[in-house]
Amino acid sequence: MILPTIIDSGRDYVTVGNCGNFSVYKTFDCGQAFRFDPVEGDNSVFSGIAHGRRVTFRQLGEGVIRIEGADEPDYRQTWEHYLALDEDYELADRTILGAMPNEVDRCVMTEAVRCGAGIRILRQDPFEALISFIISQNNNIPRIKKIITALCEKYGVDGAFPTAEALYNAGEEGLFALKTGFRAGYIHDACRKILSGEVSLHEIDKASFEDATEMLCRIKGVGPKVSSCVLLFGFGKTEAFPIDVWIKRSLERHFPGGFDPSPMGRYAGIAQQYLFYYERWIGGGE
Numbered sequence: 001m002i003l004p005t006i007i008d009s010g011r012d013y014v015t016v017g018n019c020g021n022f023s024v025y026k027t028f029d030c031g032q033a034f035r036f037d038p039v040e041g042d043n044s045v046f047s048g049i050a051h052g053r054r055v056t057f058r059q060l061g062e063g064v065i066r067i068e069g070a071d072e073p074d075y076r077q078t079w080e081h082y083l084a085l086d087e088d089y090e091l092a093d094r095t096i097l098g099a100m101p102n103e104v105d106r107c108v109m110t111e112a113v114r115c116g117a118g119i120r121i122l123r124q125d126p127f128e129a130l131i132s133f134i135i136s137q138n139n140n141i142p143r144i145k146k147i148i149t150a151l152c153e154k155y156g157v158d159g160a161f162p163t164a165e166a167l168y169n170a171g172e173e174g175l176f177a178l179k180t181g182f183r184a185g186y187i188h189d190a191c192r193k194i195l196s197g198e199v200s201l202h203e204i205d206k207a208s209f210e211d212a213t214e215m216l217c218r219i220k221g222v223g224p225k226v227s228s229c230v231l232l233f234g235f236g237k238t239e240a241f242p243i244d245v246w247i248k249r250s251l252e253r254h255f256p257g258g259f260d261p262s263p264m265g266r267y268a269g270i271a272q273q274y275l276f277y278y279e280r281w282i283g284g285g286e
Contacts, residue, residue: 002020003086004016004017004080005017006075013069014067015060016065020090024043024057024058025118026116027083027122032124033122033124034136045057045059050125052158052159052161082124083122084121085120087121095264096109096264097109105255112271112274112277113271116276119274121232121233123236126204127161127234130230134186135147147178155170164190164195168191172185185220186220189220189221199215205235212231225243232269240272247272250278250279253279
């Protein structure tokens with residue numbers, strides 16, 4: 001693995017090279033993060049808020065990105081890890097393809113890997129990921145973004161995602177007023193259990209995948225799909241393989257004989273994103 005290197009930096013920006021096939025567009029447009037949008041319609045530039053900071057990611061060329069709103073220490077401390085630039089995606093791709101049980105499945109996955117090349121699994125704040133994917137249930141991305149924006153504007157501080165205490169104190173009625181619908185009770189229950197210690201994000205982070213799933217599913221409205229998304233995008237447990245409507249469609253279409261993600265180990269979640277991108281934007285053909 002060739003490690004990314006800092007090419008240039010200043011008080012409010014850092015330019016990073018040797019980022020492999022990292023794609024700003026694919027990473028921020030594949031349904032894993034809800035607080036980023038392209039800048040003035042330019043799909044090579046996405047701006048938003050993560051870890052309480054407003055930041056812009058700009059693709060300058062193949063393997064080169066500029067992070068605006070951060071300096072070199074910020075990059076080392078936060079953004080290198082957030083963007084998964086410390087993960088060997090060439091190894092991940094080889095492992096994913098090598099885990100395919102036959103040539104037919106390998107051909108399909110090769111296309112998915114090719115189409116999704118450049119996607120990185122973001123390392124998001126666990127609490128934000130939990131609430132965001134509770135909101136995502138039976139929802140679409142534009143509406144999810146509107147609800148999250150409303151929550152942040154009403155209960156966050158300086159653009160940061162609201163704390164569990166702030167959302168709990170809002171009450172179910174306050175959350176419902178922001179068009180969260182039936183999810184208001186789920187959000188409130190999540191915050192109550194986190195504040196009481198019944199559910200510990202710290203313990204989930206340290207737990208095995210199976211134990212972490214059990215802990216998350218103690219929250220009202222959190223089942224296998226939502227817990228898998230939270231573990232994948234909020235806790236970096238990349239063995240998670242969430243099955244939503246797009247993945248179910250992809251598996252039925254391309255793997256009629258069945259599909260077992262377990263041989264891919266900790267790269268199963270990366271394969272999931274490739275298949276999601278392939279089905280949703282390219283492979284579906286609908």
